[in-house]
Amino acid sequence: MQTEMGLIAKKIGMTQLFQDDGTRVSVTVLEAKGNVITAHRTDARDGYTALQVGFHDQKASRLTKAQLAPKRTVRELRVPADTLETHPVGSEVDLDVVFAAGAVVDVTGTSKGKGFQGVIKRHGMRGEKQTHGQHEVYRHGGSIGCRLTPGRVVKGKRMPGQMGNERVTVQNLKIVKVMKDEGLILVSGAIPGGKNGLVTVRHSVKFAARARGNKK
Numbered sequence: 001m002q003t004e005m006g007l008i009a010k011k012i013g014m015t016q017l018f019q020d021d022g023t024r025v026s027v028t029v030l031e032a033k034g035n036v037i038t039a040h041r042t043d044a045r046d047g048y049t050a051l052q053v054g055f056h057d058q059k060a061s062r063l064t065k066a067q068l069a070p071k072r073t074v075r076e077l078r079v080p081a082d083t084l085e086t087h088p089v090g091s092e093v094d095l096d097v098v099f100a101a102g103a104v105v106d107v108t109g110t111s112k113g114k115g116f117q118g119v120i121k122r123h124g125m126r127g128e129k130q131t132h133g134q135h136e137v138y139r140h141g142g143s144i145g146c147r148l149t150p151g152r153v154v155k156g157k158r159m160p161g162q163m164g165n166e167r168v169t170v171q172n173l174k175i176v177k178v179m180k181d182e183g184l185i186l187v188s189g190a191i192p193g194g195k196n197g198l199v200t201v202r203h204s205v206k207f208a209a210r211a212r213g214n215k216k
Helices: 081-086 119-123 205-215
Strands: 007-020 024-031 036-041 050-057 070-080 104-110 115-117 161-163 169-178 182-187 198-203
Touching: 007 050, 007 070, 007 182, 024 169, 036 070, 070 198, 119 161, 169 205, 198 205
Parallel strands: none
Antiparallel strands: 007 024, 007 198, 024 182, 036 050, 050 070, 104 169, 104 198, 115 161, 169 182
């Protein structure tokens, strides 16, 4: 039985998987073995209910005595109150308890950093004309405002700047296969970030809301 929570995973890379009908599916391989419940957040004490999940072992020499679980990454996942009872503190989360093949999930991670980029690469602008009379401004953004009204650059104007390296959530991805013994989850399609990057995998918010609406 699946529970309404998520897992922290490490992106291994991408590969392909052949289904029973011969269909080839591009999948992202996520390593999610080793998720441990490190703490509970209760409504009476904290004002909300959540599970604090730890992932990746940390060296004991880098921990203080106040830290209970030697985990490098710790995140909180909002869950219903009844889910706290099924996941006691110190227990390891089984992959097949949280996810199953065919489940629809949202994956959150940090996208690849592209550095400082111009408006053509960052925003997809077409650039200036490359004809007679045009000089050295083929990839410039052009005018950015008027000095009379409003007399300033409007907030949100698309301009050159930092591209990538930001928190991104890709919604409604389908889990193709869960490999419990290997601790792997195969997700159809691409997810944010590069290899060895950490992501958070949760059940789809939109599909969960749709399911609650159908029950009514």
